[in-house]
Amino acid sequence: MHHFHYHNDSLFCEDIPLERIAKEQGTPCYIYSHATLTRHFQAYDQAFASVPHIIAFAMKANSNLAVLRLMSSLGSGADIVSGGELFRALKAGIPPNKIVFAGVGKSHEEIKYALESDILFFNVESSAELQAINEVAMGMGMHARVALRVNPDIDPHTHPYISTGMKKSKFGIGADRALEEFQKAASLSNIQVVGLHAHIGSQLTKISPFVDSLTKVLGLLHTLKGKGIPIQYLNIGGGLGITYSDETPPHPKDLAEAITPLLRESECEIILEPGRVIVGNAGILLTRVLYIKDTDAKKFAIVDAAMNDLIRPSLYDAHHDILPVHQVPNAPEDVYDVVGPICESGDFLAQNRTMPLVKAGDLLAVMSAGAYAFTMASNYNSRPRVPEILVKEGESFVVRKRESYEDLILGEQIPEFLKS
Ligand code: LLP
Numbered sequence: 001m002h003h004f005h006y007h008n009d010s011l012f013c014e015d016i017p018l019e020r021i022a023k024e025q026g027t028p029c030y031i032y033s034h035a036t037l038t039r040h041f042q043a044y045d046q047a048f049a050s051v052p053h054i055i056a057f058a059m060k061a062n063s064n065l066a067v068l069r070l071m072s073s074l075g076s077g078a079d080i081v082s083g084g085e086l087f088r089a090l091k092a093g094i095p096p097n098k099i100v101f102a103g104v105g106k107s108h109e110e111i112k113y114a115l116e117s118d119i120l121f122f123n124v125e126s127s128a129e130l131q132a133i134n135e136v137a138m139g140m141g142m143h144a145r146v147a148l149r150v151n152p153d154i155d156p157h158t159h160p161y162i163s164t165g166m167k168k169s170k171f172g173i174g175a176d177r178a179l180e181e182f183q184k185a186a187s188l189s190n191i192q193v194v195g196l197h198a199h200i201g202s203q204l205t206k207i208s209p210f211v212d213s214l215t216k217v218l219g220l221l222h223t224l225k226g227k228g229i230p231i232q233y234l235n236i237g238g239g240l241g242i243t244y245s246d247e248t249p250p251h252p253k254d255l256a257e258a259i260t261p262l263l264r265e266s267e268c269e270i271i272l273e274p275g276r277v278i279v280g281n282a283g284i285l286l287t288r289v290l291y292i293k294d295t296d297a298k299k300f301a302i303v304d305a306a307m308n309d310l311i312r313p314s315l316y317d318a319h320h321d322i323l324p325v326h327q328v329p330n331a332p333e334d335v336y337d338v339v340g341p342i343c344e345s346g347d348f349l350a351q352n353r354t355m356p357l358v359k360a361g362d363l364l365a366v367m368s369a370g371a372y373a374f375t376m377a378s379n380y381n382s383r384p385r386v387p388e389i390l391v392k393e394g395e396s397f398v399v400r401k402r403e404s405y406e407d408l409i410l411g412e413q414i415p416e417f418l419k420s
Contacts, residue, residue: 001036001039002033002036002281002282003033003035003036003282004033004036004284004365004367006327009326009327009328009329010325010326010327011323011324011325011326011327011365013031013033013284013391013396014033014034014035014391014392014393014394015393015394016391016394016395016396018031018284018286018325018363018365019325019326019363021286021389021391021396022286022288022325022363024396025387025389025396025398025402026387026402027286027287027288027304027305027363027386028285028286028287028288028303028304028305028309028386029285029286029386029387029388029389029402030283030284030285030286030369030370030373030374030386030387030388030389031283031284031285031286031388031389031390031391031396032062032064032067032279032282032283032370032388032389032390032391032399033282033283033391034070034390034391034392034393035392035393036281036282036370037067037070037071037278037282037370038070038074040277040278040279040281040282041055041057041071041074041076041278042074043251043252043253044252044272044274044277044278045074045075047251047252047253047255047256048252048256048260048263048270048272050256050260051260051263051264051270052269052270053269053270053271053272054077054098054120054269054270054271054272055075055076055077055272055273055274056076056077056078056079056098056099056100056235056271056272056273057071057076057077057078057079057273057274057275057278058078058079058238058273058274058275058276059078059079059080059085059088059089059275060079060081060085060275060372060375061275061276061278061279061280061370061371061372061375062275062279062283062370062371062373062374062375063085063088063375064374064388064390064399064400065088065091065092065399066388066390066397066399067279067390067399068088068089068092068093068094069092069093071092071094071278072092072093072094072095076094076098077094077095077097077098077099077100077120078094078098078099078100079099079100079102079238079273079275080100080101080102080119081101081102081103082103082110083107083109083110083113083114086099086101086110086113086114086117086119090117096117096118096119096120097118097119097120098120099114099117099119099120100119100120100121100122100123100147100197100235100271100273101114101119101121101122101123102122102123102125102149102197102199102273103123103125104125104126104129104170104171106122106129106132106133108132108136111132111133111136111137111144112136112140115136115137115140115142115144116140120145120233120271121144121145121146121147121194121195121233122144122145122146122147123146123147123149123195123197123235124146124147124148124149124173124185125149125171125172125173126173127173127181127184130146130148130181130184130185130188130191131188133146133191134188134189134190134191135190137190137191138189138190142190143190143191143192144190144191144192145192145194145195146185146191146192146193146194146195147193147194147195147196147197147233147235148173148178148181148182148185148193148195148196148197149171149172149173149197149198149199150172150173150174150175150178150196150197150198150217150220151164151166151167151169151171151172151173151174151175151198152175152198152200152212152213152216152217153166153167153174153175154166154200154209154212154213154216155209156200156201156204156209156239157204157205157206157209158201158202158203158204158205158241159203159318161315161316162202162203162316163200163201164199164200164201164202166200171199172197172198175216175220178220179220179223179224179227182224182227182229183227183229186229193229193231194231194232194233195231195232195233195234195235195268195271196217196220196221196224196231196233196234196235196268197235197237197271198213198214198216198217198235198236198237199235199236199237199238199239199273200213200237200239201239202238202239202241202275202276203239203241203242203276204239204240204241204249205241205247205248205249205250206250207250207254207255207258207259210236210239210255210258210259211258211259211262213236214236214259214262214263215262217234217236217266218262218265218266221234221266221268231266231268232268232269233268233269233270233271234263234266234268234269234270234271235270235271235272235273236259236263236270236271236272236273237272237273238272238273238274238275238276238277239274240252240255240274240276240277241276241277242276242277242280242281242368242371243281243368244280244318244319244320244321244367244368245319245321249277252274252277275371275372276371276372278371279370279371280368280370280371280372281367281368281370282370283368283369283370283371283373283374284365284366284367284368284369284370285305285309285310285320285365285366285369285373285386286325286363286364286365286366287303287304287305287349287363287364287366288303288304288361288362288363288364289301289302289303289358289359289360289361289362289363289364290302290303290304290341290360291360292358292359292360298337299334299335299336299337300336300337300338300339301336301337301338301339301355301358301364302339302340302341303338303339303340303349303364304340304341305340305349305366305386306339306340306341306342306347306349306381306383307340307342307344307346307347307348307349307380308340308342308377308378308379308380308381308383308385309340309373309374309377309383309385309386310349310366310369310373310376310377311376311377311378312372312373312376313348313349313350313351314344314346314347314348315376319350320349320350320366320367320368320369321366321367321368322338322349322350322353322355322364322365322366322367323364323365323367324355324356324358324362324363324365325362325363325364325365326362326363327356331356331357332356332357333354333355333356333357334354334355334357335352335353335354335355336350336353336355336358337350337351337352337353338350338351338353338355338364341381341383342380342381342383343381349366374386374388374400379403379408382408384402384403384404384405384407384408385400385402385403386402386403387400387401387402388400
């Protein structure tokens with residue numbers, strides 16, 4: 001459920017026609033609905049109300065400061081994967097004691113920054129990283145709280161690029177080696193083992209992989225308890241999918257219902273790291289058709305947004321619905337490739353898409369673009385990144401300005417020897 005809807009054939013975000021935003025802010029731009037963000041967070045939070053838990057919003061999905069601030073005001077913490085994300089989370093007012101830090105390649109500087117910030121814990125992905133954290137903590141005269149990320153070897157049945165809990169993946173510590181690693185961790189002088197983490201992938205549309213993973217993890221928790229390594233936090237990651245086209249992912253309530261008995265059995269405080277399910281359908285990318293190009297092979301709708309703005313279709317062959325901002329009842333349809341101005345054939349937002357006829361100047365809404373959309377944008381082809389706009393009822397707020405050409409060269413320098 002989201003708050004993008006037609007009213008008199010004109011597409012609105014909450015109480016604002018998208019056409020007005022296009023007029024005021026230009027295109028392309030990202031638009032987020034405050035009501036949808038709030039609703040999705042609360043639905044997830046309430047679904048797990050019966051177990052003690054912290055939601056650590058996976059900010060890689062959307063790290064805009066205003067979005068993070070909203071999450072924080074709703075009670076969220078953050079799942080971070082870099083020093084940059086830690087910086088953003090703290091700037092947005094997310095309490096450090098609700099921040100957890102994952103990722104296979106944390107640098108010494110990032111570890112130090114996280115220790116100084118007193119985050120809740122690190123999700124440790126390897127034996128080597130554990131050593132590094134121990135050393136950095138020792139150098140600072142501190143103890144580092146850690147959870148070990150276990151790789152339960154479960155197939156989440158999702159796109160291979162976003163599947164993370166199988167043996168061949170770079171993430172976590174193999175379940176067969178986990179006990180040994182936990183024992184090693186517990187013996188390190190400046191490490192305090194507090195948690196166990198397992199995140200198996202993203203855009204999961206079935207409950208069973210969550211249950212299978214958790215069942216394996218519970219077995220391990222039991223063994224650890226027996227060995228005198230009690231675990232306080234169980235971090236079950238994120239991964240719940242959303243509807244992009246015809247997927248029917250479980251509602252957070254259904255997921256919670258299925259796994260709550262297992263979570264209770266763990267006797268741990270539960271950390272949840274949802275990303276996409278909170279923000280995915282709370283955002284769109286608004287774009288304008290520049291030209292229609294009719295060739296013998298194809299009809300192209302060339303729009304002003306491109307793969308640098310939204311890379312998911314190019315990178316994962318991901319489907320995003322594309323809706324006309326003005327719908328014409330019973331409009332004839334045609335088949336289009338919706339492409340951007342970038343000089344690559346991989347620059348498309350949709351291929352072979354049947355859509356109501358479009359013409360130059362039309363506005364299109366690329367749907368489900370709140371997650372892994374702006375955060376994955378780049379300046380490729382020296383295209384300034386587009387603004388992000390937050391809509392709350394009848395008001396809109398620019399929460400990130402459109403970049404200027406000057407922004408594009410920020411920090412670049414021509415050495416003296418090239419100037420003469
Ligand atoms: N926790 C960890 C440790 C993760 O690696 C991720 C996502 C999440 C939580 C959040 O997962 P979510 O609830 O959003 O599924 N760029 C890709 C998605 C990459 C996901 C990476 N990790 C895409 O556009 O589909």
